[in-house]
Structure formats: structure tokens, C-alpha cells
Amino acid sequence: MRGTREAVCGTPRSYGQGRKPSERPAKLCAVCGLPFTWRRKWARDWENVKYCSDRCRARTKSQPV
């Protein structure tokens, strides 16, 4: 047995390889609580989007507290 050890095991893995480029942001609908992902039609207004669909948004308006 020889005590010499070759430095083979130290191969560093490059970061960010496991991430998909198509990954999109997601939010939870404030009405139904279901997660929904970014859509193109929300591109301008994504920050203000709180509901997964117009239906859910309409619900908040039509239902008086």
C-alpha cells in the first residue's frame, strides 16, 4: 500500500447547471390559493397580479364583504 493520493476527487462542479432557463416566477392566487405561473399577458403587470384568472379577480369584486 502506498500513501500517495492523487488529487482526482476534487473536481468542482460548476454552479447553475441544474437550473432550467425556462423557469418562470410563480405566485399564489389570493382567492383560490392555487399556484399559478407567469404568463405573457401579465408581462407588463406581473407585480400587480394577485389572481390566477379573471374569474378569481371578478369574485373579489362581486362579493361584498
Ligand SMILES: [Zn+2]
Ligand atoms: Zn384563483
